Amino acid sequence: MEEVQNEFSLVGIKDKAASETIVKPTLSTWQSVWHRLRKNKLAVVSLFFLIFVVLYALISTPLVSQNSANQFNTNSSKYKNLPPKSGLPIPGWDGKIKQPGSSESTDVYDQNGVDKNYILGTDNLGRSVAKRVTVGLRISLFVAIAATAIDLLIGVSYGLFSGWMGGWIDTIMQRIIEVISAIPNLVVVTLLAMLFGSSIWSIILAIALTNWTGMARQVRNLTLTYKERDFVLAAKTLGESGPKIATKHLVPNMSGTIIVQIMMTVPAAIMFEAVLSAINLGVKAPTASLGTLITDGQNMLQYYPYQILIPSLVLIFVSLAFILLGDGLRDAFDPKMADE
Incomplete structure (x- = not known):
């Protein structure tokens, strides 16, 4: 019996102090989010792709101007449809x-x-497609980001105030959102085009006036949930004002949802701008945007398909990257996705 017992050895933690050692490193909220996000390969690829696209749009601003993208030689046809x-x-x-x-x-x-x-060819007027796609991408991104920034400002402020006040004020504010949501976007765009003309700023204003309701509803629902939490009650007990509680406690706790909502709003705004430009309610020629480039390429689809395929692929890839990154961020900000 003693010989059999000697064949076994004690395994596991032998030191009590070792059992109390924290094996996993302590991570902040944003470090934890990045730790989960980088496991999603599509989201990481989309993130770096969008960083490249934004940097390219910024760097190309002094190099490729709107005027250079619109220039063409009317006396010669040898540069047309290359x-x-x-x-x-x-x-x-x-x-x-x-x-x-x-x-x-x-x-x-x-x-x-x-x-x-010409690396991407020329159009039916001899203009460089590469230059026009660069300018069009820049304009589409500017319209989408500017409209999303306005949506963020209006939606978050409106949702915070509605959820924080509650009661009959919240009821009236939500009915206003329902009325605004019932108005078709195309009607708003048409009215603004009649008042201010078809321009970049009218498109930004049209998107901003109609798309902030989704953000406001998300923030309002989260505000109703968080304002009953212990940390908010403690802040009230300490005498902090409502605006300070909102900016110091509520907004940081709902930042994940806000970021995900932004990632979904930007591609929707890009597609909306492209559709408006395609139906002649958006950016007017000769100004280039992805929508106008797709519209111009429709007439040449049978003989010169590259003129519509190139801006269409740019629009698809940029929109898809925002959507994939938004899906990845949604999972990364979800506490249920944390490692056990």
């Missing part, structure tokens, strides 16, 4: 295309005597 050419023998990107009435692909650059490569 296909994309990268200088490399890549199919579809080598300057060759089937022209109307031809059954074989020809090098349009050599045929027209063009010694300059």
